[in-house]
Amino acid sequence: MGEKTRGRLLIIGGAEDKTGPCLILRFFIELAGGDKAVVALITTATESPRQVAGEYRELFLQLGAAEVIHLDVSDRVAARSLRLTDRLTDVTGIFLTGGDQLRLTSILGGTSVSKWLHAAVRRGAVLAGTSAGAAAMTHIMIVSGREESAPKRSSVRLAPGLGFLEEVVVDQHFAERGRIGRLLAVVAQNPHILGLGLDEDTAVKCDPTGFFTVIGSGACTVVDGLTIGHSNVSDSGVGEPLALTQVTVHVLPAGYSFNLDGRKPGLADSTMD
Amino acid sequence: MGEKTRGRLLIIGGAEDKTGPCLILRFFIELAGGDKAVVALITTATESPRQVAGEYRELFLQLGAAEVIHLDVSDRVAARSLRLTDRLTDVTGIFLTGGDQLRLTSILGGTSVSKWLHAAVRRGAVLAGTSAGAAAMTHIMIVSGREESAPKRSSVRLAPGLGFLEEVVVDQHFAERGRIGRLLAVVAQNPHILGLGLDEDTAVKCDPTGFFTVIGSGACTVVDGLTIGHSNVSDSGVGEPLALTQVTVHVLPAGYSFNLDGRKPGLADSTMD
Numbered sequence: 001m002g003e004k005t006r007g008r009l010l011i012i013g014g015a016e017d018k019t020g021p022c023l024i025l026r027f028f029i030e031l032a033g034g035d036k037a038v039v040a041l042i043t044t045a046t047e048s049p050r051q052v053a054g055e056y057r058e059l060f061l062q063l064g065a066a067e068v069i070h071l072d073v074s075d076r077v078a079a080r081s082l083r084l085t086d087r088l089t090d091v092t093g094i095f096l097t098g099g100d101q102l103r104l105t106s107i108l109g110g111t112s113v114s115k116w117l118h119a120a121v122r123r124g125a126v127l128a129g130t131s132a133g134a135a136a137m138t139h140i141m142i143v144s145g146r147e148e149s150a151p152k153r154s155s156v157r158l159a160p161g162l163g164f165l166e167e168v169v170v171d172q173h174f175a176e177r178g179r180i181g182r183l184l185a186v187v188a189q190n191p192h193i194l195g196l197g198l199d200e201d202t203a204v205k206c207d208p209t210g211f212f213t214v215i216g217s218g219a220c221t222v223v224d225g226l227t228i229g230h231s232n233v234s235d236s237g238v239g240e241p242l243a244l245t246q247v248t249v250h251v252l253p254a255g256y257s258f259n260l261d262g263r264k265p266g267l268a269d270s271t272m273d
Numbered sequence: 274m275g276e277k278t279r280g281r282l283l284i285i286g287g288a289e290d291k292t293g294p295c296l297i298l299r300f301f302i303e304l305a306g307g308d309k310a311v312v313a314l315i316t317t318a319t320e321s322p323r324q325v326a327g328e329y330r331e332l333f334l335q336l337g338a339a340e341v342i343h344l345d346v347s348d349r350v351a352a353r354s355l356r357l358t359d360r361l362t363d364v365t366g367i368f369l370t371g372g373d374q375l376r377l378t379s380i381l382g383g384t385s386v387s388k389w390l391h392a393a394v395r396r397g398a399v400l401a402g403t404s405a406g407a408a409a410m411t412h413i414m415i416v417s418g419r420e421e422s423a424p425k426r427s428s429v430r431l432a433p434g435l436g437f438l439e440e441v442v443v444d445q446h447f448a449e450r451g452r453i454g455r456l457l458a459v460v461a462q463n464p465h466i467l468g469l470g471l472d473e474d475t476a477v478k479c480d481p482t483g484f485f486t487v488i489g490s491g492a493c494t495v496v497d498g499l500t501i502g503h504s505n506v507s508d509s510g511v512g513e514p515l516a517l518t519q520v521t522v523h524v525l526p527a528g529y530s531f532n533l534d535g536r537k538p539g540l541a542d543s544t545m546d
Contacts, residue, residue, distance in 0.1 A: 150448045150472045150492040151524060175423045178451030184524060199423045219423040219514050227521075230538070241492050241526035245538040248500075249522050251424060251457060253514035265503070265518040 003114070004139060004163045007121035009206040011165075013172040013198025013218065014098055014131035018059055024203045024216050029063045031126040031205070032093025037065040040091045040120075044073050044107050045099030045132040052097050060095075071113065079111035088116060091125055098131030102143050105136050105161060114162070127164060131172050134198065139166045142186065151185040151242040158186065165206065168194045168260065174221060175199045187225030188233045188242050194260065195223030202254075210260035213268045214252050222250040224263055276387070277412060277436045280394035282479040284438075286445040286471025286491065287371060287404035291332055297476045297489050302336045304399040304478070305366025310338040313364045313393075317346045317380050318372030318405040325370050333368075344386065352384035361389060366399045369406030375416050377409045378434060387435065400437060407445050407471065411438045415459065424458040424515040431459065438479065441467045441533065447494060448472045460498030461506045461515050467533065468496030475527075483533035486541045487525050497521040497536055 010031060016024040029037050039060050043049035053070040060068045069087060073079045094117060096104065108114045121127050129137045141161035158169070169186050171179050174197035183195035196204065199218025206212040214220045229246035250265045252258060257266045283304060289297040302310050312333050316322035326343040333341045342360060346352045367390065369377065381387045394400050402410045414434035431442070442459050444452045447470035456468035469477065472491025479485040487493045502519035523538045525531060530539045 150475075150494075150526070175451070175454055178448070180453050181448055184522075202423075217514070219516075221423075241490070242524060243492075243526050243529055244522075244524040247522045247524070249457075249517075249520045251515060251517040251520070253423070253516050256516055 003118045004166060005118045005121050006208040007124070007164065008126040008208065009137060009164055010126060010128035010203055011134045011137060011170055011196070011198065011206060012128060012130035012203040013134065013174060013200050013216070015173065015200035016130055016203070016216070017201050018055070022059065022063065024201065025059055026063050027205070027215060028093060028095065028126070028128045029060060029065050032065070035064045035066060037092050038067045038090045039065050039069065039093045039095060040088065041068060041070045041095050041097070042073065043070065043097045045101060045104035045136070046097050047099065049074055056095065056097065073107065073113055076107050076111065079107050079113045082113050082116070084112065084116055091120055093126045093128065094120060096127070096129035096133030096136065098133055101132040101136040101141055101161070102159060104132060105141070105159065108162070109160070117162070121164065134172050135170050136161050137164045138168050138170055139163050140169055140193065142169055142171055142182065151181040151188065152239055156182040156185040167192060168196055171195065171197045173200055175218060180221065180223070183223045184244060184247065185242055187223050187228070187247065188231045188244050191225035191228050193225070194263065195225070197221035197223065211257065212260070213257045215254050217254070219251050219253040222252060222258060222265065224248040224250070226263065276391045277439060278391045278394050279481040280397070280437065281399040281481065282410060282437055283399060283401035283476055284407045284410060284443055284469070284471065284479060285401060285403035285476040286407065286447060286473055286489070288446065288473035289403055289476070289489070290474050291328070295332065295336065297474065298332055299336050300476075300478070300488060301366060301368065301399070301401045302333060302338050305338070308337050308339060310365050311340045311363045312338050312342065312366045312368060313361065314341060314343045314368050314370070315346065316343065316370050318374060318377035318409070319370050320372065322347055329368065329370065346380065346386055349380050349384065352380050352386045355386050355389070357385060357389050364393055364398055366401065367393060369400070369402035369409065371404030371406055374405040374409040374414055374434070375432060377405060378414070378432065381435070382433070390435070394437065404445050408443050409434050411441050411443055412436050413442055413466065415442055415444055415455065424454040424461065425512055429455040429458040440465060441469055444468065444470045446473055448491060453494065453496070456496045457517060457520065458515055460496050460501070460520065461504045461517050464498035464501050464504070466498070467536065468498070470494035470496065484530065485533070486530045488527050490527070492524050492526040495523040495525060495531060495538065497523070499536065
């Protein structure tokens, strides 16, 4: 961690379609070069790496990728001792699976895998992550937080993420798990941080300038705390309900876009007035 | 329905504390006159009127009310033929229990019970409602809507309510049932309507000028669509995800207030800049 890189990102809210049109995964393969795509699969977040890798490998090959390499890194020893072969230099797309984001970052952080990851993205590889993989892509990430409750000061824990997007925190399975409370708690504590809540089977493609577009069947809920008028976060006790006024919220389904620079929502193809 | 009255209201988000300090119910009895309170209990929303009435009667008497009258109105025949006795003229507080809001309004609407209710509130009686009872108090109310999902055009149904608060829609069990999606859907369709989402064991006391204060252990989430920049509600198909930009959200726990006139959040005792 500590390293920051701007590149092409595909941030996925979990449970992306794997049996129907597979829009999001198809788009990932396209971004990674279509029939020339060389995909590296990082299963570090999950405790079932072989099963998860098998499933994604089959899908990516079906969707036309040239090659799928499973980086089976399950602990820090493996992360430190990964041999960075020529094959890995050819990687055009990296996919971070779901599981536990703290597991992912605590294993990869500061290791050669992490260095390789940053170098690959700087070189132009697209980095995708789903569920915990998505949450971990940013500079600061959500570790845990109470769902389906009024936001409280203690309702959310943050930790360093992998460093690919600054000033943004990503939450996933968003509508399905009633997570707006914890995103509100994040922006209350850190109003300069933009909250992005991704529903299942929904993704944002983010380019290096910070412009992103939404794809998939749900929505990306943007929680912007820069407009906050008042919050009690500095005086409420742990467990006390948070008060927040004037938070700005955007609900953006497929076809919509958002510019992190200026924090402006828009249509995918043009700006909105 | 059709009749509109401005009076003192206590709008409760459901599952109010009945075994501990009973803050909200205690406050209701206080508003209704304390040891002079004559409470009318309307159980029309529930299919278990006797059980529910028994529970509330005991509580209200324990909390010091002088008298509790159970208006056991379970169908329109009873609603039309209710004898409006002198006892009912003395009522200082009315309590609408939980259950089904459409059942409540479809039974009471346009009957002598409804007329009596409006007259009592105009006379100064405080009207309280919890859960479905809270939802039904407004001029327009939420009937149903999909929970825990990205808001869609079809995700919420509205119907006429009892008419005690205009330009406001109330949802309850708010954080607990992940209901922000359906409140966003309401304001998307009707940006002039203010959405109030009440958590469990949380209430807003609303006075006739439209100033309300929050009490209880959760929060009142205010969803203000007047600031909406763009919505796709007129062009999205039924079932398509809604797009909304620039919605203003306030999260107000106990100690905070909101002025419907001007739509300004504040502290309970003073205005906030």
